Amino acid sequence: MIEVGDLRKGMVILYENEPYRVIDVNKHHMAMGRGLVRTKLKNIKTGLVRDVTFSSGDRVPEADLTFRKAQYLYSDGDHYYFMALDDYEQIAFSEEEIGDAKWYLTENLEVDLLMLENNAIGIQLPNVVVLRVVETEPSFKGDTVSGGGKPAVLETGLKITVPFFVETGELVKVDTRTGEYIERA
Structure with a gap:
């Protein structure tokens, strides 16, 4: 059992004996009362999306998932x-099932397949991936004084903010949970 306050986007829970993926979580605190946790849940089997509100402190069962190592081939x-x-079984997912993970997929990337009752229901990315910068503005001497960064487009089409010293063609590490630049690779 997991407390609803600990729910995160992408988790898989059992709600009314059906597996649901958490699409969105919002926590609301009310004066002189218990808080509410508003969630948007998507049924893995039927695709039905529903809004469910829990009282803070409620507990829900986590789905019994198993993991299987896999390698991304192509799209x-x-x-x-x-x-x-x-x-060596090949498994295909639609773009809707992959979601934002598509921005981090590069050829031969190893991921974990999420398995529920021997059916693949999704993927789990590594926490950090290495991607090549394909487009960014040139840097100028003295730009580093203000801190901050500049926009960059990576090989998968993902747009992030990188420090001024990063140039086109360099490899950078990106956190797949937040989508933020970590460091040069």
């Missing part, structure tokens, strides 16, 4: 293909 535009490393 044909509509689907993303992965190969399980234990038996």
Whole structure:
């Protein structure tokens, strides 16, 4: 059982004996009362999205997920293909099922397949991925005084803010949970 205050985007829980993925979580505190946790849940089996409000302190069961190592192969535009490393089975996910993870997928990236009752329901990315900067503004001497950064486009199309000293063609480490620049690779 997991407390609803600890729910995070992307977690899979059981609600009314059905597996749901948490799409969004908002916590609301009321004066002189218990807080509310408003969630948006998507049924993994049917695709139904529903808004559910819990009282803070409520507990929900976490889905019994297993993980399977896989490697990202390619995308044909509509689907993303992965190969399980234990038996070389190919598994395809639609762009909707992959969601924002598509911005971090590079060829041969190893991920974990999320398995529920022997069915693949999604992927879990590593916390950090290395991506190449394909487009960014040139830096000028003295730019570092103000701190901050400049926009950059990475090889997957992801747009992030990088420090002024990062140039086009360099490899950078990106946190897949927040989408932020960490350091040069």
